[in-house]
Amino acid sequence: MSKENILTSEHNDVRENFITHIIDEDLASGKHQSIHTRFPPEPNGYLHIGHAKSICLNFGIAEDYNGLCNLRFDDTNPVKEDVEYIDSIKQDVEWLGFKWEGQPHYASDYFDQLYTYAIELIKKGLAYVDELSPEKMREYRGTLTEPGKNSPYRDRSVEENLALFEKMKNGEFAEGTASLRAKIDMASPFMVMRDPVIYRIKFASHHQTGDKWCIYPMYDFTHCISDAIERITHSLCTLEFQDNRRLYDWVLENISIERPLPHQYEFSRLNLEGTLTSKRKLLKLVEDKIVDGWDDPRMPTISGLRRRGYTPASLREFARRIGVTKQDNVVEYSALEACIRDDLNTNAPRAMAVINPVKVVIENFEGEEILSAPNHPNREELGRRELAFTRELYIDEADFREEANKQFKRLVLGKEVRLRNAYVIKAERVEKDTSGKITTIFCSYDPETLGKNPSDGRKVKGVIHWVSATNNKPAEFRIYDRLFTVPNPGAEEDINSVINPNSLTIKQGFVESNLANAQVGQGYQFEREGYYCLDSKDGNADHLVFNLTVSLKESVAF
Ligand code: ATP
Ligand code: MG
Numbered sequence: 001m002s003k004e005n006i007l008t009s010e011h012n013d014v015r016e017n018f019i020t021h022i023i024d025e026d027l028a029s030g031k032h033q034s035i036h037t038r039f040p041p042e043p044n045g046y047l048h049i050g051h052a053k054s055i056c057l058n059f060g061i062a063e064d065y066n067g068l069c070n071l072r073f074d075d076t077n078p079v080k081e082d083v084e085y086i087d088s089i090k091q092d093v094e095w096l097g098f099k100w101e102g103q104p105h106y107a108s109d110y111f112d113q114l115y116t117y118a119i120e121l122i123k124k125g126l127a128y129v130d131e132l133s134p135e136k137m138r139e140y141r142g143t144l145t146e147p148g149k150n151s152p153y154r155d156r157s158v159e160e161n162l163a164l165f166e167k168m169k170n171g172e173f174a175e176g177t178a179s180l181r182a183k184i185d186m187a188s189p190f191m192v193m194r195d196p197v198i199y200r201i202k203f204a205s206h207h208q209t210g211d212k213w214c215i216y217p218m219y220d221f222t223h224c225i226s227d228a229i230e231r232i233t234h235s236l237c238t239l240e241f242q243d244n245r246r247l248y249d250w251v252l253e254n255i256s257i258e259r260p261l262p263h264q265y266e267f268s269r270l271n272l273e274g275t276l277t278s279k280r281k282l283l284k285l286v287e288d289k290i291v292d293g294w295d296d297p298r299m300p301t302i303s304g305l306r307r308r309g310y311t312p313a314s315l316r317e318f319a320r321r322i323g324v325t326k327q328d329n330v331v332e333y334s335a336l337e338a339c340i341r342d343d344l345n346t347n348a349p350r351a352m353a354v355i356n357p358v359k360v361v362i363e364n365f366e367g368e369e370i371l372s373a374p375n376h377p378n379r380e381e382l383g384r385r386e387l388a389f390t391r392e393l394y395i396d397e398a399d400f401r402e403e404a405n406k407q408f409k410r411l412v413l414g415k416e417v418r419l420r421n422a423y424v425i426k427a428e429r430v431e432k433d434t435s436g437k438i439t440t441i442f443c444s445y446d447p448e449t450l451g452k453n454p455s456d457g458r459k460v461k462g463v464i465h466w467v468s469a470t471n472n473k474p475a476e477f478r479i480y481d482r483l484f485t486v487p488n489p490g491a492e493e494d495i496n497s498v499i500n501p502n503s504l505t506i507k508q509g510f511v512e513s514n515l516a517n518a519q520v521g522q523g524y525q526f527e528r529e530g531y532y533c534l535d536s537k538d539g540n541a542d543h544l545v546f547n548l549t550v551s552l553k554e555s556v557a558f
Contacts (some may be wrong), residue, residue, distance in 0.1 A: 013060030013316065017324040019265055023065065029259070036066030036233045039100075040107075040223065041092065042074045043085035043207075045279030046294040047092045048369055049315070049336070053270040056319030059098035070230055071100035075108050076222050078206040086207070087542050088294070092302040094503045095311045107222045108208040109241060111230055114217045114415040115169070117225060117255045118180060118199060126254055127198065128154055129164035130181045137179075140186070141194050147187035148194045150486045153184065168201055171214045175201045182221075184250065191248050196220060224248040225255070227262040235262045238269040239326065270322065271330045273487050274558065281490060290499060293481070295537075297547050298483045298503055308480070309523050309533030311550030314340040333482070336549050344523045344531045344549065349375040349382055352420065352465045352510040353526035353546070355477050357394035359440045359469055362425060365391050368471065371450070373421035385514050388471035389422050393511050399464040400441055402430065409462035411441070419460040420527055424449040465527045472510040475544040478535065479505040487558040516541055523549055 014020060026032045037058040041047060047055075062069035071093060075081050083168040090104060121127035130153045132140060156164070168178050180199035198221040203214050224247075227235045235248075245264045252261045269277070276282055277300065285291050287297070295303035305315065318339040322331055350373075369389045372499055376382040399417075411417040417428045425444045431440040439506035450454055483489075486498045511526075518524070519533040524546075526532050531545040539545035 004409070013063050013320065014057060015036075015320055015323050017267075018063065018326065019267065019324060020064075020235060021058070022265065023061065026233070027065075031232045034233075035061060035065040036070070036101075036231055037062050037067065037236060038070040038072050038105075038227065038230060038232050040237075041089050042077065042080075042279075043082065043089060044077065044080040045085060045283050046088050046299075046303055048270055048277050048279065048282060048302065049275070049300045049305065049318075050270040050277035051092075052096065052315050053322065053324075054193065054238070054304055055093055055096055055098060056316055057267070057324055059093075059096075059100075060316075060319070061234070061236075062101075063098075066538075067233075068101040069098070070102070070105050070543070072105040072107065072230070074219065074223065074226075075106050075206070075208060076216050076219055077221065078204045078216065079202065081207055083207050088303060095306060095312055096315060098301070102535050105226070105230060106208050107217075107226050109204060110222070110226055111209060111213060111217070113229065114225055117257070118149070118165065118217070119162065120255050121166060121182065121198075122180075122444060123158055124254065125158060126183050127180055128156050128161050128183055129168065129178055130154070130195075130197075131178050134176055136340060137197075141191065142186070144191070150186050151181075151195070154195070160490070165199075166359075168215050169213075171203070173201055175203060177201070178214075180224075182247075182251070184247075187536045190243050190246055192220065192243050196249075197246060220244055220247045221251055223249050224262070225257065227264075228252055228257045231258075232262040235264040237264060237266055239266045239328070240269070242266050261501070266326070267324045268326055268328050271328070271490075272300060273330050273333045274482050274484055274489070275333070276490050278490065281495070284495070288496075292498070297478070297535075298480055307536050308547055309344075310340050311343050311523070314343045317343070324415045329347075332553050337554065340464075340550050341531070341552075341554075344525060346379075348523040348525045348531055349385075350377065350527055351385075351512055351515055351524045352387075352467055353475065353477070353509060353515075353529055353532070354394040354396050354465065354467045355479075355507045355509040355526075355529060356397040357467075357469075357509050358397045358400060358438060360393040360395050360425070360466070361442050362391050362393065362442055362445045363428070363442055364444045365389075367391070368468075371422055377402065385512075387421055387467040387512060390468040390470045392469035393419070393466045394469050395419075395441075395464055395466045397438075400427065400438070402438075410464050411443075412460070416446075416458070416460045417464055418449070418460050419466045420463050422450065422466070423447065424454060465529070467510045467512055469510075469512055470500070473513055473516050473544055475509060475511045475515070475546055476538075477507040477509060477532070477546050477548070479507065479548045481505075511546070512545060513546060518544065518546075528552070 039058045059069045140149045179197045181195045184193045199215045233389045295307045297308035372389045402413045404412045413427045425443040429442045430438050483503045484498050485500050520536045529547040530551045535545040
């Protein structure tokens with residue numbers, strides 16, 4: 001594509017922001033001819049909604065500018081990483097609808113090159129093997145207000161450093177007894193520049209490189225070099241890496257790697273009200289069995305949101321709406337819910353489900369009548385479905401009262417209500433069990449009211465939903481509420497003290513028979529109840545399990 005086209009390309013995925021402005025300038029000035037970004041997750045957990053923001057930014061920019069985006073696993077810490085995480089990350093990125101350039105990359109693909117660059121730094125007198133203990137090293141580092149002190153090992157000769165680094169590589173040092181450090185400035189106001197460790201010893205098997213290495217490069221050394229090797233133009237990360245940019249540039253400027261060099265830009269991370277966006281904290285919820293795995297529908301993970309019924313389009317729209325800035329902020333949870341609600345309101349077929357069933361008997365009706373109902377109130381193209389109207393029906397307990405004032409526009413003893421997509425019925429009498437609980441509501445129906453008002457001008461205000469009691473599918477409903485009782489659970493010392501005990505309520509009820517064909521990944525609006533989806537793990541045609549995706553209307557926040 002020509003440069004003009006690149007410059008005029010529309011911001012479809014990513015709304016204009018300070019990063020797109022920088023890119024526009026870089027293209028206009030000829031600094032870059034094309035754009036290459038990357039998404040660099042560490043495979044130490046499942047991706048969460050914060051990562052979705054970063055994915056939509058990196059892949060979205062590549063799409064908007066007809067550029068490329070790599071998927072790169074930042075796998076320098078084998079102890080915490082796992083192939084299960086790698087697989088889940090690939091699945092999540094693909095599910096969001098993005099395509100990475102070529103094969104997924106791994107920082108570990110570059111371990112040989114990284115090692116060579118470390119040798120180059122040693123030869124230039126810019127790196128040394130330190131034998132301070134981790135405690136001493138911390139002590140020597142100084143504080144934000146006090147400069148650090150040089151390590152006694154700092155002035156070793158190049159030859160000595162080369163020999164010692166070789167010994168580190170050959171496993172001749174124990175873990176924690178030696179490390180390779182960049183020789184920068186122990187008095188720098190930036191802690192990251194105080195002779196940062198660039199290689200450490202870990203006798204750990206790596207999921208990609210096996211037992212080949214017992215020294216592993218640190219993130220700051222690896223990330224910039226990986227970006228440069230992959231010819232990344234704009235390396236986008238979150239604000240906590242702002243200071244690290246100095247080290248990013250220092251490393252690249254001091255090694256002989258192809259120019260032009262990539263540049264790092266930082267944006268603010270997504271914080272979402274009432275949730276955690278830290279893999280470490282989410283892992284703890286999984287380990288402590290507070291949730292049922294990483295993809296529990298209450299988790300803010302991409303896999304949890306998928307199982308909950310969120311669509312890729314809704315998450316991409318969310319990322320678009322929140323935008324990209326440098327200001328730290330907390331996004332209200334309702335902003336995320338609004339995105340899925342908008343999507344499902346337009347796209348979800350309607351269906352009826354009774355979650356707290358009570359039986360209705362239509363005494364003046366026999367047999368079964370097949371009624372037809374639209375799948376969507378204003379999208380004819382979504383077709384129609386058949387509903388079985390039978391003598392025995394279920395309605396929701398909450399839709400009936402023996403006595404009520406005019407505000408209660410549902411079924412009341414002696415009064416009428418419309419059954420959605422069917423007839424007007426009148427409650428005649430009830431039957432109760434010994435505890436006083438209503439077991440059956442006996443009704444009559446008006447056969448002249450299918451799709452029209454009573455001919456004598458009687459006004460029937462309310463409409464309630466229903467399901468046949470004899471032609472239906474039993475279903476389990478998993479009704480979710482927020483997982484935490486506070487807006488900022490990440491700030492809590494004891495997360496257990498702020499878990500909402502009612503974050504999951506399970507109900508057994510009925511859905512219309514059509515839902516025997518419910519598909520995973522398809523959202524439904526259960527009329528008057530909410531948006532639901534078939535659970536991908538426990539739900540199937542023989543055992544329908546539906547997850548509440550989102551309520552019909554915005555619910556109260558904290
Ligand atoms: P966590 O603290 O959850 O482990 P992380 O930053 O360590 O997050 P990585 O796997 O290193 O996780 O992140 C991959 C990319 O996603 C990085 O570029 C990171 O900056 C970005 N990212 C992580 N969390 C967020 C967030 N909350 N908002 C936006 N981007 C994020
Ligand atoms: Mg990280």
